[in-house]
Amino acid sequence: MNKLNQLTIKQAKDGLKEKKFSSVELTQACLDEIERVDKTINAFITVTKDYALTKAKEADQLLAQGAIKPLLGIPIAFKDLYLTRGIRTTAASRVLKDYIPQYSSTVVEKIENAGAVIIGKTNSDAWAHGSSGENSDFGSTKNPWNIHKIPGGSSSGSATAVSASCSPAAMGTDTGGSIRLPASFTNTVGLKPTYGRVSRYGVVAMASSLDTMGHFTKTVEDSALLLSVTAGKDKQDATSLDVPVPDYANELIKNRIVTIGLAKEYFSEGINEEIKSSLEQAVNKLKSKGFEIKEIGLPHTKAALAAYYIIVFSEVSSNLSRYDGIRYGNDRSYFGDEAKRRIMLGTYSLSAGYYDAYYLKASKVQTLVKQDFENAFKQVDVLIGPVSPTLPFNLGEKVNDPLSMYLSDVLTVPINLAGVPSLSVPCGFSDNNLPIGFQIIGPQLSEGLLFSIGHKYQSLTDFHTKTANI
Amino acid sequence: MKTYEPIIGMEIHVELKTRSKMFCSCSADWFGKKPNTHTCPVCLGLPGALPVPNKIAIEWSIKLGLALNCKIPSFSKFDRKNYFYPDLPKGYQISQYDQPFAINGNLKKVGIRRVHLEEDTGKLIHQGDSTLIDFNRSGVPLVEIVTEPDIHSSEDAKAFLQELHRIIRYLDISDADMEKGSMRLEPNISVGTGEVPDYKVEVKNINSFNFVKKAIDYEIARHKEILEKGQVPVQETRGWDEKKAITYSQRLKEKAHDYRYFPEPDIPPLIFKEKEIKRAKDQLPKLPGDKRRELKELGLKDDDIEIIIDDIATLNFFEQALNVVRLSGNREISAQEIANWLVNKKINIDKQNPKDLIMAIIAKKQNSQISSDIVSKAIDKVISANQKAIDDYNGGKTGVIMFLVGQVMGATKGKGDAQEIRKLLEKKLTYG
Numbered sequence: 001m002n003k004l005n006q007l008t009i010k011q012a013k014d015g016l017k018e019k020k021f022s023s024v025e026l027t028q029a030c031l032d033e034i035e036r037v038d039k040t041i042n043a044f045i046t047v048t049k050d051y052a053l054t055k056a057k058e059a060d061q062l063l064a065q066g067a068i069k070p071l072l073g074i075p076i077a078f079k080d081l082y083l084t085r086g087i088r089t090t091a092a093s094r095v096l097k098d099y100i101p102q103y104s105s106t107v108v109e110k111i112e113n114a115g116a117v118i119i120g121k122t123n124s125d126a127w128a129h130g131s132s133g134e135n136s137d138f139g140s141t142k143n144p145w146n147i148h149k150i151p152g153g154s155s156s157g158s159a160t161a162v163s164a165s166c167s168p169a170a171m172g173t174d175t176g177g178s179i180r181l182p183a184s185f186t187n188t189v190g191l192k193p194t195y196g197r198v199s200r201y202g203v204v205a206m207a208s209s210l211d212t213m214g215h216f217t218k219t220v221e222d223s224a225l226l227l228s229v230t231a232g233k234d235k236q237d238a239t240s241l242d243v244p245v246p247d248y249a250n251e252l253i254k255n256r257i258v259t260i261g262l263a264k265e266y267f268s269e270g271i272n273e274e275i276k277s278s279l280e281q282a283v284n285k286l287k288s289k290g291f292e293i294k295e296i297g298l299p300h301t302k303a304a305l306a307a308y309y310i311i312v313f314s315e316v317s318s319n320l321s322r323y324d325g326i327r328y329g330n331d332r333s334y335f336g337d338e339a340k341r342r343i344m345l346g347t348y349s350l351s352a353g354y355y356d357a358y359y360l361k362a363s364k365v366q367t368l369v370k371q372d373f374e375n376a377f378k379q380v381d382v383l384i385g386p387v388s389p390t391l392p393f394n395l396g397e398k399v400n401d402p403l404s405m406y407l408s409d410v411l412t413v414p415i416n417l418a419g420v421p422s423l424s425v426p427c428g429f430s431d432n433n434l435p436i437g438f439q440i441i442g443p444q445l446s447e448g449l450l451f452s453i454g455h456k457y458q459s460l461t462d463f464h465t466k467t468a469n470i
Numbered sequence: 471m472k473t474y475e476p477i478i479g480m481e482i483h484v485e486l487k488t489r490s491k492m493f494c495s496c497s498a499d500w501f502g503k504k505p506n507t508h509t510c511p512v513c514l515g516l517p518g519a520l521p522v523p524n525k526i527a528i529e530w531s532i533k534l535g536l537a538l539n540c541k542i543p544s545f546s547k548f549d550r551k552n553y554f555y556p557d558l559p560k561g562y563q564i565s566q567y568d569q570p571f572a573i574n575g576n577l578k579k580v581g582i583r584r585v586h587l588e589e590d591t592g593k594l595i596h597q598g599d600s601t602l603i604d605f606n607r608s609g610v611p612l613v614e615i616v617t618e619p620d621i622h623s624s625e626d627a628k629a630f631l632q633e634l635h636r637i638i639r640y641l642d643i644s645d646a647d648m649e650k651g652s653m654r655l656e657p658n659i660s661v662g663t664g665e666v667p668d669y670k671v672e673v674k675n676i677n678s679f680n681f682v683k684k685a686i687d688y689e690i691a692r693h694k695e696i697l698e699k700g701q702v703p704v705q706e707t708r709g710w711d712e713k714k715a716i717t718y719s720q721r722l723k724e725k726a727h728d729y730r731y732f733p734e735p736d737i738p739p740l741i742f743k744e745k746e747i748k749r750a751k752d753q754l755p756k757l758p759g760d761k762r763r764e765l766k767e768l769g770l771k772d773d774d775i776e777i778i779i780d781d782i783a784t785l786n787f788f789e790q791a792l793n794v795v796r797l798s799g800n801r802e803i804s805a806q807e808i809a810n811w812l813v814n815k816k817i818n819i820d821k822q823n824p825k826d827l828i829m830a831i832i833a834k835k836q837n838s839q840i841s842s843d844i845v846s847k848a849i850d851k852v853i854s855a856n857q858k859a860i861d862d863y864n865g866g867k868t869g870v871i872m873f874l875v876g877q878v879m880g881a882t883k884g885k886g887d888a889q890e891i892r893k894l895l896e897k898k899l900t901y902g
Contacts, residue, residue, distance in 0.1 A: 083518045091517070103511050105518055202511075202518040209735035238522045238737050315735060318552055321561025322515045326603075350552070350730035359732055 004029035023073030072115030105202025122157030152182030177412025184437025199234030224248035251448030261380030278428035307365035317346025493521030513609035515559030535572020581618030
């Protein structure tokens with residue numbers, strides 16, 4: 001059997017139920033692993049050791065009383081953008097380096113109410129601005145599969161915490177790929193839910209119209225379990241969708257053989273050959289199980305990246321103006337280069353005389369990208385594509401070249417513009433043993449279908465069971 | 471000499487008296503409360519907090535729009551107005567830019583350009599060298615009404631504002647109390663000399679209709695003086711100093727401040743069905759204009775109508791009193807009589823009820839019946855006891871009438887009105 005910290009949520013739940021171990025033991029195993037590896041990988045900004053052990057003890061008492069809660073006694077980490085009452089929340093920025101929130105985000109509350117144990121707050125690009133994790137004001141996170149490589153961002157610490165078995169699950173945020181990209185780079189499962197499926201209340205905003213609250217797990221099964229807890233209408237988030245939440249664990253095991261679309265734009269030149277061939281194998285595996293494969297087009301893919309960044313910068317420039325130096329202790333000189341870059345570009349694109357050429361035009365492109373997906377889903381049930389055009393790159397490789405860093409998101413941002421869900425699933429390794437993932441993209445609120453396909457795929461493969469050696 | 475035409479537009483901010491704030495569930499009843507006690511993550515603009523629009527505030531804004539004869543577009547949205555000020559915790563105000571709730575209305579021949587909804591800011595309190603911030607007011611729903619520059623005199627501006635104030639009170643959507651700042655008036659003034667002037671001056675901090683009138687008059691005179699010299703007044707924002715009764719320069723206004731408006735991503739756009747708008751229109755209460763017509767039909771004098779409808783409490787009192795009369799079947803008390811009593815403030819409507827008023831009118835009628843009997847008896851007595859004076863009067867010494875009035879007054883121990891007695895005496899002496 002795996003060490004306790006290496007268990008999936010499902011395995012840990014079973015073990016707790018059968019009293020093979022306690023939540024305190026499980027939590028301690030995770031804390032020990034953090035202690036052992038975090039010096040190397042820098043996944044955590046804050047480890048909530050005492051709080052976690054107190055909560056684990058409470059969970060054990062409830063377990064002893066026979067209480068049943070979906071995540072009772074299960075450790076979980078949160079990207080440091082999720083506000084946690086009484087626990088420092090920095091957004092990985094020096095601006096908030098001493099900020100202790102007075103309230104918790106809705107997702108934190110839901111997860112805690114489900115019995116989970118908060119083990120710590122994870123590192124990320126400051127304000128979730130980045131694709132590598134290197135924009136953190138708390139140091140870069142390292143990829144557990146090769147510590148000279150970036151783990152992908154912006155949810156670098158959450159991906160790494162799960163990948164390095166410091167926590168069975170971690171919450172992240174995905175505005176343009178910030179969950180899927182690091183998931184594919186760290187051999188974890190990453191879910192970007194439908195926009196509005198999970199409440200954004202109490203999570204530091206990056207680009208409000210695109211931010212989604214998703215998570216990292218070791219398996220698709222765990223991902224389904226976690227979404228059942230986090231999803232749902234929140235009366236404190238006007239953009240959250242008022243649609244009943246299905247039991248995703250039940251959706252997961254439905255055997256749905258559907259038509260899979262492959263967008264030719266996602267397999268064009270510029271995509272790493274090893275990634276392409278891993279994807280082909282994955283697609284063939286599904287084909288052999290009866291899935292129909294069809295090539296389709298997403299003609300506005302090329303314009304999506306530019307439109308995405310204009311919308312993001314514009315919203316960022318507004319969202320960061322509340323950190324005005326009057327409150328939170330630190331003034332605006334504490335912003336890092338990337339935040340300053342985004343504030344300036346966003347301010348520019350919203351300015352009188354430029355608004356029409358930038359923001360308004362980007363909104364129109366967004367509509368076209370949405371239509372691309374709507375048309376695609378008239379022909380196929382889901383799409384499968386690569387998550388990243390490249391393998392994890394070297395630390396420092398792109399830090400001085402923001403544009404090439406932005407290009408890392410070329411295959412993930414269209415999904416955010418369309419507002420649809422996407423699940424990143426491990427599908428192989430490169431010759432030098434770096435993880436590769438693919439994404440399954442579905443129409444609005446089709447998470448259940450994505451889980452059933454992802455789960456089917458994981459029942460046929462064992463990539464997700466491989467762990468890094470650190 | 472040139473002719474000058476004042477061109478005046480108004481911007482009016484009205485705080486709605488909803489129970490909760492515009493985007494959170496904090497109490498909107500902020501006035502006079504301990505600082506920063508009516509706050510939460512949303513109205514403090516804390517990281518991660520999100521606005522959820524107050525449905526009642528939206529309904530009320532639409533009601534106001536309808537009452538001002540506006541068109542209610544089926545699609546509306548909120549926008550962010552980005553600017554820095556310490557009383558604005560998010561660094562932007564949630565407002566409405568190009569698609570407000572109500573457009574193209576009119577009131578008293580003044581075009582209403584738009585009615586939109588936004589959030590109020592916090593309040594800065596300056597103490598010595600430091601400035602404190604009270605966020606109790608932050609996020610209180612604020613309606614902004616913008617008129618076309620259709621007003622051409624300070625009198626018309628005042629009359630327009632008074633009618634608007636009445637409408638707001640009739641709709642019961644705000645205290646519209648200028649002392650508390652729940653209704654804020656900002657005239658934009660320019661003076662034209664035939665062509666459209668290319669400047670305007672905005673005056674802020676005015677807290678009464680009379681001051682608006684004075685401020686406008688002051689500005690018109692000031693602009694004329696500048697224009698006389700062949701110069702153009704500076705485009706700027708000015709404050710009103712009520713003690714000195716003058717305006718003073720506050721800040722020069724850039725031609726267009728760049729607020730970098732963009733659609734508020736945290737709030738989905740609002741779609742209104744025609745049916746909903748129609749229902750809102752049907753449910754509008756009677757407005758001052760309706761009441762003016764009704765009272766006219768009752769035969770009231772115009773001046774009295776204006777006094778009664780000016781204040782909804784007085785109007786309600788009047789209508790209830792009228793109802794008491796109708797229910798009692800008493801045909802001797804007319805609507806005008808009730809109006810007279812109210813207009814002459816012979817009754818305190820805060821302390822007495824309409825029934826009291828009717829009782830008082832009836833009692834007064836009976837009393838005056840009694841006293842007129844006494845007076846007419848006294849007149850008869852005085853006439854028969856003062857033959858000499860009567861002869862003098864008939865002989866042309868009409869001044870003696872005052873002596874006779876005095877006698878009657880003495881005999882009635884001061885009951886009765888000297889003027890009235892004089893009339894009665896003259897009548898009696900002339901016609902017998």
